[in-house]
Each structure stands twice: as C-alpha cells, then as structure tokens.
C-alpha cells in the first residue's frame with residue numbers, strides 16, 4: 230500500500246492527513262501550532278508523522294504545505310506568515326529529523342493540487358486555484374503537477390496590482406508586502422470588511438445585502454467586479470481549463486454567477502467558457518494537496 234502523508238502547517242494549527250493509494254483518508258490529526266517557536270515546530274511535525282505511521286503500521290511519503298515559499302536561491306523559507314519559519318532551512322531540518330526526502334509547497338499550491346487531483350478541477354488539464362481568505366493567493370497545476378517556476382512564485386497572483394483601477398478603487402491601498410494596490414489589498418476578507426465599513430465579516434455582509442442593505446450590496450458589487458478584472462488577466466495569460474475558488478470568501482454563492490458575467494469585457498476573446506468553480510474539499514484541501522505532492 231502506498232501511503233501519502235500530508236501536513237498542513239497553519240498559523241494556529243498543524244494538521245496531518247494520510248491517504249492510501251486510492252485517495253481514501255486513513256488517519257487524521259490536528260494539533261495547535263507552537264507559536265513563534267521554530268524548534269518546537271520541527272519537533273511537532275516529526276512527532277505527528279511518527280504517530281501516524283505507528284498507528285497505521287506503515288511508512289509513507291511526506292508532503293508539507295506551508296504559508297510561504299521556499300527560496301530556490303537559499304533553500305530557506307520566504308514570504309511566510311508564520312514568521313518563525315522565515316530564513317530557516319525548514320525542508321533540510323525536517324528531512325534530517327524524518328530521515329527521508331520531504332516535498333514542500335505553499336498553501337495555495339497545495340489547494341490547487343488538491344482540487345485538480347480529485348476536487349472541483351478533476352479532469353481539467355490546467356487548473357488555477359485561488360484562495361480568497363485573510364490573504365489572497367493562487368496556484369497553478371498542469372497535468373497533475375504544481376507549476377513552481379524559476380523564482381518559485383508561479384501563480385502568486387495576489388500581489389499583482391489590481392488591473393485598471395477606477396474611481397472607487399482610489400486611493401490605491403498599501404499592501405503589507407511593500408507594494409501598492411495589490412489584488413490582496415482589495416480581495417482579502419479584511420479588505421471586503423473595510424470596504425463595507427460596518428465592522429462585520431463576509432457572511433454578515435452577504436446576509437445584509439440579501440436583505441436590501443445598500444451599503445453591503447455596493448461593497449459586494451465592487452468586490453465581484455474587482456475579482457472579475459483580476460481573474461480576466463489570469464485567463465488572458467494562462468487560459469486555464471478551470472478556476473477553483475477556496476478560502477472563506479469562496480463561500481459567497483453569488484460570485485459563481487456574477488463574476489463570469491463581469492469578466493467578459495476584460496477577456497480578449499469573443500467566447501469565454503472558463504468555468505469558475507467552488508472548492509470540493511474545503512478546509513481539507515491544503516492537507517490533501519500536501520499529500521498529493523507525491524503524485525508522481
């Protein structure tokens with residue numbers, strides 16, 4: 230039996246999932262992330278893998294989803310939200326602790342891989358996976374493999390500038406990354422909440438808009454239009470067979486009807502048949518994708 234172990238390293242929890250050769254779940258465990266403690270993070274992941282293999286009586290491959298990317302220049306972690314990982318040789322340290330090769334990818338790439346393998350993008354050759362949550366990220370999967378690129382940033386769409394800013398998009402917001410008018414600065418959960426201006430989160434904004442609240446309706450309308458502009462640029466460059474949305478804001482049902490209508494004027498084609506799909510695996514996509522890193 231080929232056992233694939235996926236580990237999703239998040240800011241607040243570390244989750245492990247083991248899949249058998251048929252993609253069936255065999256083991257799952259979730260523990261809190263040792264915050265700000267790098268050594269304890271390495272130990273926790275190692276212990277989780279050990280427990281899982283002992284419980285199943287079998288060794289597996291290990292894939293890891295991290296909130297950041299590995300620098301190809303240094304082999305160290307960059308762009309991570311879990312700041313204790315930044316600049317650390319996390320892959321090498323884990324490989325030494327586990328005694329085997331470990332594959333690693335950022336969480337958006339794991340999401341895209343999970344949905345492309347046996348989720349909403351199943352059967353599609355090229356899948357663009359998008360996370361719309363506290364942050365905004367993207368990942369590209371081609372023929373079942375994550376596309377990384379020479380800079381390890383393929384699919385990092387959230388820190389492109391929003392195309393064609395208009396009156397309502399001004400003043401251009403600053404992004405934590407140091408750039409201006411990043412897509413993330415418009416399309417993250419906190420950005421939507423700020424735009425609605427009512428101190429409420431996305432589910433409440435959607436509920437109020439449905440009840441006729443003009444302010445929430447206007448904010449959602451702007452959100453959909455911005456998402457359409459941002460995704461049209463992806464379609465023009467990559468022309469993926471499917472775009473799959475994940476993250477908390479992907480639960481806004483109306484996106485799937487409105488955004489493909491709104492992106493038409495920005496896509497350089499008379500016919501746009503790109504499906505915009507909602508994730509299938511939800512919160513499990515990160516950890517499933519990490520396991521699927523050993524797909525071939």
Ligand SMILES: [Zn+2]
Nearest residue numbers: 388404406411
């Ligand atoms: Zn940015």
